[in-house]
Amino acid sequence: MFRIIKRYYAAWRYRRAVRKARRLAALFGMKYYVINLNGSLKVVPKRTVKELIKRRRFRKGVTVEDIERHALFVTT
Structure with a gap:
């Protein structure tokens, strides 16, 4: 039961962050x-x-492309 609540909370936080990114x-x-x-x-x-x-x-050698590849969501 606790795992389900954690998943819902994480999904809610992700959706909220995506909404904020799109708006900005x-x-x-x-x-x-x-x-x-x-x-x-x-x-x-x-x-x-x-x-x-x-x-x-960030560590030496990290580029913007690396960050973009590992980002959870990228606006266009």
Whole structure:
């Protein structure tokens, strides 16, 4: 029973993050990613991902394409 509740909660959080990403992409005209950072879903624009890579927030050698491949959802 507890597993079912956890799955529903995770699905609800995912749908909420996707909805937020789509809304922001339509509003600002930028590409947004839904990624899992530190155990929670984050909605981040591509521009911010580029800045984080420049500041070495991710491991050496990680590119924007790697982040996009591993993203849970990418707006168009």
